[in-house]
Amino acid sequence: MDRIQLQNSFEAYFNEWGYEIDWQRLTVPMDVHVIRKDDYLFQQGDMANRLYFLHSGLVRYVSVSDEGKEFTQTFAKSPRIIGSTKAMVTGDHVLFGIQALEDCMVSSYPWQVFYEQMRQDIGFLECYAKFLERIFITKEERENAFVKHSAERRYLDFCASYPELKNTIPQQQIASYIGITPVALSRIRQRLKLNHV
Amino acid sequence: MDRIQLQNSFEAYFNEWGYEIDWQRLTVPMDVHVIRKDDYLFQQGDMANRLYFLHSGLVRYVSVSDEGKEFTQTFAKSPRIIGSTKAMVTGDHVLFGIQALEDCMVSSYPWQVFYEQMRQDIGFLECYAKFLERIFITKEERENAFVKHSAERRYLDFCASYPELKNTIPQQQIASYIGITPVALSRIRQRLKLNHV
DNA sequence: TATAGGAATTAACCTAGGTTAATTCCTTCT
DNA sequence: AGAAGGAATTAACCTAGGTTAATTCCTATA
Secondary structure, X not given: OOHHHHHHHHHHHHHOOOOOOOHHHOOXXXXXXXXXXXXXXXXXXXXXXXXXXXXXXXXXXXXXXXXXXXXXEEEEXXXXXXXXXXXXXXXXXXXXXXXXXXXXXXXXXXXXXXXXXXXXXXXXXXXXXXXXXXXXXXHHHHHHHHXXXXXXXXXXXXXXXXXXXXXXXXXXXXXXXXOOOHHHHHHHHHHHHHHOO | OOHHHHHHHHHHHHHOOOOOOOHHHOOOOOEEEEEOOOOEEEOOOOEOOEEEEEEEOEEEEEEXXXXXXXXXXEEEEOOEEEOOHHHHHHOOEOOOEEEEOOOEEEEEEEHXXXXXXXXXXXXXXXXXXXXXXXXXXXXXXXXXXHHHOOHHHHHHHHHHHOHHHHOOOOHHHHHHHHOOOHHHHHHHHHHHHXXXX
């Protein structure tokens, strides 16, 4: 994948929303990151005030508590924007790291400059709003699941939502996504097996 | 408060971001809702695909599980936009209700029509994006707190973030905001009292 | 094919917070 | 002032999930 291809795949992502965007405005150079499986794009606590775009591969957002416990906030599959909106727009340190679950190809732009150049383009703004709506809705739904559903129900929902991940990623990561330990997940799977099947 | 005043307070809210917005584009009539303390603007499961603006008063977003347990997702103080982004943009049923903690004055517009009229205005789009960034960041931070901090820590953080609510709303609601029962909150307060002070 | 190292399971035990219920404390209304 | 009804506290008990550790299972490499 050369730079032009990366640029095209990035632009194609926005075009999916069906708005005209004048990419000529964008003159800031893109950075390219190749991340090997298990490595991090950035670590919790880093500065990450860039717009990252995942061209290929799969990542998870992983947040670790003071006691060292890992929590997986999100799985993200290419092609899509990744990163921390908070860190990007506020310049704060990021509250989670992004780890590659497969080899990944990522490009990035410094957000401040990127936004300054693109904010005159109505198509871009509308896409950006659609993107924000989408990620917000995802969080609303996930908060809802955490608050209203048991760990068992969250596991079943995970299996339904991510059938392709269910068998390809380690169970520890599934456990940390639904907010329990691997031991607890194993117990739940055991219980499910005994009941039906 | 008459309609003109409501309209002005709504527009003033957007102007805080410092963008020029051409409100002349907006011709759809505003609805006005007066909600008495403890009553609901809408209930969980309702259709709520409108843009709601809280002109005066204080509300909470309350989500109830299948077992009937209440969870407070957010406290929102006027002036600000309230409602469910998910329900507004997708037309889905809303996952929580909005309850007035004081008498409230709310206005609303049907989102589809509102957005269709305003999406040509670059100032509006930029404000809308800023608004979405803000509510998303709030959720990122809250998710972080739930995942990484104990109930005790969440209580202390609540007291620091909402000093004015700490003594004006019932403790049950504080408990349901930090995700525990009133009994557990009482225990935590007891423990804190014994340790220091 | 053997083996080393991580992944998952299982079992025993522990703990934070949930549940129920009794008691006390406030308000508010008459 | 007295009564009624909700809010908070406290205590006794329960449970889902955490913790630790031993055991088994896999898969990758020699």
